[in-house]
Structure formats: structure tokens, C-alpha cells
Amino acid sequence: MGTITFKIGSREKLFRRLSCCAILFCLPIYFFLDIVVDQLYDEHNITEGYFINTSGCRILATSPFTWDVVPLWFDLPKAHCGGWPLFNHYSDDVSNYLELNTNMAAKSYLYRLKITDLKCKYQEIVRSDDSHTRVVNERNFILKPNLRLIIVKDIVHVTCNARNRTVYNRVHFFIKRPKDVTKKATVTKTKIPTPSQDHKRTRRLSVLIFGIDSISHMHFLRSMPETGIFLRSLPHVEFWGYQRAHTNTYGNVLPLLSGQDANEIKRGCWEKSGYDKCKLIWRDFESAGYTTAFGEDAYTIGTFNYLNPGFRRPPTNYYLRPALTAMAELSEVSNTRLKHCNGHVSFGDELFEFFYKIMPHLKFKDFFSFLWWAEGVHSDFNYAKLMDNQFLHMLQQLRDKGILEHSLVIFISDHGNRQGIFRLTRQGMMEVNHPILITCYPKWLEESHPLAISNLKLNGRRLITTCDLYATLKDILNIANLTDGNVNKRSEELSSLGENIPRGISLFLPIPELRTCALAHINETFCPCNTIREISIDDANVQRAARFMVRFINQLLQSHTLCHKLKLKRVLNSYEYMWRIKAENQDYDIKVQAETVPGLAKFEGTVRFSSYSMALTGPIERINIYGNQSSCIRNHSLEPYCYCKTNYVNGIERG
Numbered sequence: 001m002g003t004i005t006f007k008i009g010s011r012e013k014l015f016r017r018l019s020c021c022a023i024l025f026c027l028p029i030y031f032f033l034d035i036v037v038d039q040l041y042d043e044h045n046i047t048e049g050y051f052i053n054t055s056g057c058r059i060l061a062t063s064p065f066t067w068d069v070v071p072l073w074f075d076l077p078k079a080h081c082g083g084w085p086l087f088n089h090y091s092d093d094v095s096n097y098l099e100l101n102t103n104m105a106a107k108s109y110l111y112r113l114k115i116t117d118l119k120c121k122y123q124e125i126v127r128s129d130d131s132h133t134r135v136v137n138e139r140n141f142i143l144k145p146n147l148r149l150i151i152v153k154d155i156v157h158v159t160c161n162a163r164n165r166t167v168y169n170r171v172h173f174f175i176k177r178p179k180d181v182t183k184k185a186t187v188t189k190t191k192i193p194t195p196s197q198d199h200k201r202t203r204r205l206s207v208l209i210f211g212i213d214s215i216s217h218m219h220f221l222r223s224m225p226e227t228g229i230f231l232r233s234l235p236h237v238e239f240w241g242y243q244r245a246h247t248n249t250y251g252n253v254l255p256l257l258s259g260q261d262a263n264e265i266k267r268g269c270w271e272k273s274g275y276d277k278c279k280l281i282w283r284d285f286e287s288a289g290y291t292t293a294f295g296e297d298a299y300t301i302g303t304f305n306y307l308n309p310g311f312r313r314p315p316t317n318y319y320l321r322p323a324l325t326a327m328a329e330l331s332e333v334s335n336t337r338l339k340h341c342n343g344h345v346s347f348g349d350e351l352f353e354f355f356y357k358i359m360p361h362l363k364f365k366d367f368f369s370f371l372w373w374a375e376g377v378h379s380d381f382n383y384a385k386l387m388d389n390q391f392l393h394m395l396q397q398l399r400d401k402g403i404l405e406h407s408l409v410i411f412i413s414d415h416g417n418r419q420g421i422f423r424l425t426r427q428g429m430m431e432v433n434h435p436i437l438i439t440c441y442p443k444w445l446e447e448s449h450p451l452a453i454s455n456l457k458l459n460g461r462r463l464i465t466t467c468d469l470y471a472t473l474k475d476i477l478n479i480a481n482l483t484d485g486n487v488n489k490r491s492e493e494l495s496s497l498g499e500n501i502p503r504g505i506s507l508f509l510p511i512p513e514l515r516t517c518a519l520a521h522i523n524e525t526f527c528p529c530n531t532i533r534e535i536s537i538d539d540a541n542v543q544r545a546a547r548f549m550v551r552f553i554n555q556l557l558q559s560h561t562l563c564h565k566l567k568l569k570r571v572l573n574s575y576e577y578m579w580r581i582k583a584e585n586q587d588y589d590i591k592v593q594a595e596t597v598p599g600l601a602k603f604e605g606t607v608r609f610s611s612y613s614m615a616l617t618g619p620i621e622r623i624n625i626y627g628n629q630s631s632c633i634r635n636h637s638l639e640p641y642c643y644c645k646t647n648y649v650n651g652i653e654r655g
Contacts, residue, residue, distance in 0.1 A: 051240035057529035064222040068427035083344030096174035100147040120160040124153040127322035130310030170343030173323035175357040213374035216416030216431035223384035242437035252414040256466035285368035295320030297351040298374035452482040452508035462511035467504035525618025532575040545607035563642035599643035
């Protein structure tokens, strides 16, 4: 019995020891799985299950920071254009002045120079057309303390040389300050009316449109938090259902400025000599007595200038393009991230300066301005963070000067990030169709036109496009359209149309709840109203869809013999649409991301399978950067697809 007892006791001790070891071994694993791994999950509260939830469209809410974003999200070092800020420039209401920056001149020793070593020249410049300028006067001068030169023209190119090298090269531009601003103002000083006095109101709203290229709603939240906080501190509406209707900037901006799409413009008013006959919205504002301004920081890919001649005559009262052309011709220096520098100033900063120079006019005139930033943000996913404080400061200046008291601010983008690594992710695929749009308005507008602003707020959760913004701008031209009586009448007329609603609807009217992508003229490829689920890239229909896309691209390029025929290399990602609202005879839609050779181009398209037929539901998009791969052709619509044969010699790819 004693022996048996001993054996049982030994086993119990062994079991206890093994149990303790197991517990000690499992505790760290449990801690890692239950505590540490939990920290790796993206945890956030979605206060709204849907950005939009109507009978016509439902868009799931997402978070700015997901697993797709985190690996690609980092701070860029603040880059500066090189150069010596040797001169300052400014204007009063009579003349333009160029003066020596004495603080910088005193640091000439840093450049191993003496001021007396410098030989300088300025050239006064005028516009010829959107792509050319000409010199009308030039003068050599020497530097001396307190130097101040009077410049007659509004653009001047200044260079200084010493010891056979250029040490200063910059184009300066001027905008004269308004005359007699303390004595006379052109904005009507009518007392702000009560709602019952709507019909007596004579004061008008200025319109300030600030556009940033390639910024989705989510990317705005993650990249520009300070600007977002400021905009939300004002009376505002944030539009969660604003969607792109076309592929690129040109296709989305044209409806905003004209109410028409690119094809309608081309068939109607466009000429080989330019867009001068097109009735863009700023012409309506100018006819109504507004002062107008238009500026972009992208010279090569300007909205009206990329493979197009732009305008024969300046389209607005203040126009940055002539100065930008002079910079591109005379002083441009390329930079890997800033892309273009004018001496020590980036083209993007020149656009900010352009607005600061017209800002004194905003306080005393009814104004329409359209400004668009693309440098850096167009191609660099993380660049927008560098612009946050610049936009914040600009908006604070507008507030401090009282300009926001009579202005409608439209903060907008055209689409999300269209090319690059992020675009290949599921989050990037969703965000590209959902750009940022926030409007801010003065408090008195809601007090005097409560129904119009109530509708504006309602439309923050409706499906909208830039066509609706065009209709909204038309209403701004006549505040009388926004009285409660008029808004009620127009709303009833709109409701009676059922599904026969117009493409563009003023945001001061209630966008019908039944609106679908088709009714909003949003291409099915860009429609956000149907959810998707990932499917295997080896699925037979996925492979068929990818091959069909490549065949379609090759058919487009068939007449362009300089472009190489493409072949499918692999399918990258594939998704199936989960239809909430089925189209008639609709069978099966697949979205495919595929890579081709030569050139390693990455494309995305949606193919519809119906019985035994296949068809594209919209354009095929290039979703990675193609640089100079298509430099052998000049065709805006085909450039994303073409890989020039000159890049592929003897079986070896170049570039």
C-alpha cells in the first residue's frame, strides 16, 4: 500500500509541476494574444453607419486611418526652394516697387560675394497668350543701400550675376492695392436684414473657391486637421455625399465652372484657339459687377492648358497664368517634390501670394475667385500635411479682416489620390471617388434665408456632384432666389419631377432622396452607392475581365503605331459588386486591378458580365504614375495607356 501511495503522490506532484509550467507558458501567449494584439487593431467609433443612407444611395462610413493607410503614412521633411531672397517687391495704389532686401544683402559673405560684385538686370514682361510672354523693357542696374526701383508693368524678371554665375533669378508679379479704400467701398453697406426683410436685401455674397487636387474626404481629415477645425468653427456644411463624376481634374472642374461636361464643351464652345467663347461662371459674375480672379500653381497641367491653348484673352480681372508662364520660361528650377520653383519660392507658394495680393480688394468689392493648388499634392500622398498651416493662416486672415462676413467659401477637391501605392489598396479605391467639399457662409445668411440654409444642411447627406455646385453659384448671383417663398415654390416644382430631375440642382433646394448615380450622371465605375467584396484573383471571370480590359486598351491604341501592344502580366486585386439597387438585366459586375507589360502599367476597370457578353461600365483608369512613358504621343485621353516603343529597345525596357 505504501508503494502505491508513493507512486500516486509522485504522479500528482508531476502533474502539478506540468500544470504550473503550462500555465507559466500560456500566460505570456494569452497576454500577447489578448492584450498586445488588441492594440494592433484599428479601433474607432463610427458615429454614423453611413455617409449617405437614402432610397437612392447608401454609402458606408469609413475611417481616415485603416490598415491600408498606416504603412504609407509618414511626415515629409519640409522642403525649400534654394536661392537668395535678395529683393522684396510691393505695390501701393499707384505704382509697383522693387527694393533691395538689406538684411539678405548683408549676408552676401555667405555666398563668398560682395554686393558690389553683382551685376543685375530687370526685364518688364507682358502677356502674349497663355503659353508665351514678351519683354517690353529692360534695364541694367547696380546694387546700393536703400535701392528702390519703380516698375511700370505687373510682371518683372530680375537676374543678378557675379563671377560668371547667376546668383539671383526670379520673376516678381504685382497687384496694385485698391484706391481710396478708406473713402469709398463698392460693397453695399445695407444693414443686415431680418428674415422678414429678405426682399429688401441688396448686399451680395462674394465667392471664394479654394481647390486642392487629389484630396479625398478621408485624406483631408487625416492630412489637414487644423484647417478642418477652423472651417468647422464657422457656420458650415460638410458634404459627405459629394462624389466625382469623371476621371480627372478637367472632367470634374468643367461642370463646376460651366454646368457642362467635357464632351459638351468640345462640341459647343471649344475652339482650337482656346476657351474664350465658353460661358464660364466667372463671366456671369463679372457681368453682374463682380471682380474676378483665377489662379493655378500647375503650369504644365493647368486645367485649361494641358494639351490645350487655354485663353486668347485673360479670362478674369486678376489672372496668375501670365506670371506663371514667365516663371516657367525664365526662372523655373525643378525640385523633386515641389516640382517647380521660381527662384527661392515654389509655384504653390506663389499662388498663396497671389491670393494675399488680391485680399485687400476683397474687403471692398464683390468678388469671385477660383484658385487651384496641385503642386506636390497631385503626386505625393503625404504632401497635403505640409499645406495645413498655410491654409489655416490664409483663412484666419480672411476672418480677421472681416472678409468672411460677406463671403461664401467653397473648400473643394476633384477626386482622391488617383495614382501610387495607396491607390492600389481597397481604401484607396474607395477614397478616389469621394473628394472633400465643405462650404462656409456668414451667419446672417442663415438668419435672412433660413429655408435655403436648411436645405443646404440637408444636402450634406445627399448624393451631389460639381454640376450641383454650378447651379448653386447661379443662385448666388441673385440672392432674391433664396427667399423662403421662392425656395418653397422651386422645391415643390423639383419634387413634382419625380425621376426626371435635372443633372444639376442648386444646393439651396432639397436634393431628392431618390437620387441615384444614374440620375446624378455619375458614371457607374465611380458610383459609391454599391458595396463590394473581395474575390479570388484566380476566379475564371476575373481573369476574363482582365484580358478583356487589355484587349480594349490595345484597340484604343491600334492607330497609334508609336505605342507598344500591351500584354497582361498579372491580376493584382479583384472585387465583386454587392448590388443594393439592381439595374435592369444586370448580371454580374467585377472590378479588376491588373498589371501589364511592357512598362508595368497598373490599370483598374469594371467589367459587366451579362449572359455571354462582357462590357466596360466606364473608363479604364491608370492607377500608377507613368511619367514619360507616353511622351511619343500628344493625346490627353490615351496618354495613360501608351507605352512608347522607344522605351523598349531590343527587349530592354527604358524608363
